[in-house]
Amino acid sequence: xxxxxxxxxxxxxxxxxxxxxxxxxxxxxxxxxxxxxxxxxxxxxxxxxxxxxxxxxxxxxxxxxxxxxxxxxxxxxxxxxxxxxxxxxxxxxxxxxxxxxxxxxxxxxxxxxxxxxxxxxxxxxxxxxxxxxxxxxxxxxxxxxxxxxxxxxxxxxxxxxxxxxxxxxxxxxxxxxxxxxxxxxxxxxxxxxxxxxxxxxxxxxxxxxxxxxxxxxxxxxxxxxxxxxxxxxxxxxxxxxxxxxxxxxxxxxxxxxxxxxxxxxxxxxxxxxxxxxxxxxxxxxxxxxxxxxxxxxxxxxxxxxxxxxxxxxxxxxxxxxxxxxxxxxxxxxxxxxxxxxxxxxxxxxxxxxxxxxxxxxxxxxxxxxxxxxxxxxxxxxxxxxxxxxxxxxxxxxxxxxxxxxxxxxxxxxxxxxxxxxxxxxxxxxxxxxxxxxxxxxxxxxxxxxxxxxxxxxxxxxxxxxxxxxxxxxxxxxxxxxxxxxxxxxxxxxxxxxxxxxxxxxxxxxxxxxxxxxxxxxxxxxxxxxxxxxxxxxxxxxxxxxxxxxxxxxxxxxxxxxxxxxxxxxxxxxxxxxxxxxxxxxxxx
Numbered sequence: 001x002x003x004x005x006x007x008x009x010x011x012x013x014x015x016x017x018x019x020x021x022x023x024x025x026x027x028x029x030x031x032x033x034x035x036x037x038x039x040x041x042x043x044x045x046x047x048x049x050x051x052x053x054x055x056x057x058x059x060x061x062x063x064x065x066x067x068x069x070x071x072x073x074x075x076x077x078x079x080x081x082x083x084x085x086x087x088x089x090x091x092x093x094x095x096x097x098x099x100x101x102x103x104x105x106x107x108x109x110x111x112x113x114x115x116x117x118x119x120x121x122x123x124x125x126x127x128x129x130x131x132x133x134x135x136x137x138x139x140x141x142x143x144x145x146x147x148x149x150x151x152x153x154x155x156x157x158x159x160x161x162x163x164x165x166x167x168x169x170x171x172x173x174x175x176x177x178x179x180x181x182x183x184x185x186x187x188x189x190x191x192x193x194x195x196x197x198x199x200x201x202x203x204x205x206x207x208x209x210x211x212x213x214x215x216x217x218x219x220x221x222x223x224x225x226x227x228x229x230x231x232x233x234x235x236x237x238x239x240x241x242x243x244x245x246x247x248x249x250x251x252x253x254x255x256x257x258x259x260x261x262x263x264x265x266x267x268x269x270x271x272x273x274x275x276x277x278x279x280x281x282x283x284x285x286x287x288x289x290x291x292x293x294x295x296x297x298x299x300x301x302x303x304x305x306x307x308x309x310x311x312x313x314x315x316x317x318x319x320x321x322x323x324x325x326x327x328x329x330x331x332x333x334x335x336x337x338x339x340x341x342x343x344x345x346x347x348x349x350x351x352x353x354x355x356x357x358x359x360x361x362x363x364x365x366x367x368x369x370x371x372x373x374x375x376x377x378x379x380x381x382x383x384x385x386x387x388x389x390x391x392x393x394x395x396x397x398x399x400x401x402x403x404x405x406x407x408x409x410x411x412x413x414x415x416x417x418x419x420x421x422x423x424x425x426x427x428x429x430x431x432x433x434x435x436x437x438x439x440x441x442x443x444x445x446x447x448x449x450x451x452x453x454x455x456x457x458x459x460x461x462x463x464x465x466x467x468x469x470x471x472x473x474x475x476x477x478x479x480x481x482x483x484x485x486x487x488x489x490x491x492x493x494x495x496x497x498x499x500x501x502x503x504x505x506x507x508x509x510x511x512x513x514x515x516x517x518x519x520x521x522x523x524x525x526x527x528x529x530x531x532x533x534x535x536x537x538x539x540x541x542x543x544x545x546x547x548x549x550x551x552x553x554x555x556x557x558x559x560x561x562x563x564x565x566x567x568x569x570x571x572x573x574x575x576x577x578x579x580x581x582x583x584x585x586x587x588x
Contacts, residue, residue: 006576093134108434207243223248263283263286318358377393459484480587524547
């Protein structure tokens, strides 16, 4: 069994993690195994280390080439402006896998990675044909070669195709113009003639639709892109000021119909057009819809069709952080946006090089403005009545991930139920504590912090042509041959990847279904594995929310049986765990 607690440590903050059951001594069968306190500091360097290497594909579409160009432009800009970051990146570039490896020896992990579908992911995925863009020299070279390929892809009309030699696409051309504008923002060199020809193509596509409802998203986005360039010379004489004013008036008239990301585009366009009051009105609607949480930071509920590039959650958060910095640079909610990004990285294996690069850029600007980039970080940890332990994170050496203090079995005392943490510097850290123990007593209540799981048993009864479910109370008696339905409810406060849910089965029962396989329900895909001891669920991607699962059992053997609690754990960040209450069932 394992209980976990998690919190975010902010500026000069003192807080306490508590395990109420550890302080009690009313269970003579309980054996304490270990108490693990984990602290993650230097969170910006954790994000930098997470930058996925680009894969050197022999053929690339325009979108892939643009992402290669933009990613390398961003990191090159950061490296040029911040030598300390470049020095740290050079050290990280020594890894030989596309993604950083997981901590394979984390003592919090209950299931061996060899027993999951994610062993390859844990090893860092691909090791072949990688471009190590954490190396500043490699990043600069790739930036130049990708730009040359993009210029070659542009058609005679000025538009860009999906693939070289194909017909031009307004969607891809907008995507290119966005990438070029961001490269300029990061200090990159962009050929002006290429941009001017692209704007000429878009003007032909949208010139007759400035007040068309079906073109509202495209017009709003295009006008934002126009505002993102340094001056009107970049458009090559198209999109006059009168046309841009007309587009802006139409978008503002219908601003309530726009998605959150499009509203942020519109707010920045209004702000840059010196309509600051209107800009604040639109952007306030975005921030008013945001949720605030001490653990999660500042975030929004996921939008529909979130798999589309313009709803990419990490990309969107990084963009809104930059937008808020431009619109209201003293807004305290920026810290919450940073916290959400850092937490998302802790729980997820970021695989988008471009989104990670944009997060690095946004975080660098924020940390630089707040005076936190390159700071020494320090935290004091006091476990019960023990002497405090001090962890120090120096800016020129990365030691921030998975710093653990472990108290072994017999050394764990009831007073250690309280763990005090005192942070003595600016910035953000994450801290968690996980208490591992065994007991012959079944837990009477579900326990969870970040995750939560509950389990209910029902007897299936046939009345004529109808089947009904009768809830089974604790200690309920059933007959051999009865059919049960087990329902699991699992909650996740934040989106997480590589999550394992295990539901043990009582010894007197057999599963109705013996087939393992991939399942899909309520827009959630997962692998269900049927074993002799119970059922395992493996979630490669688990969005925030509540999910329900059910399976059926047949009572086969008479006797009194104990059913161990269902347990859920993040395999990527194993300090996040939870379990349900246990059950006793009698078969007659």
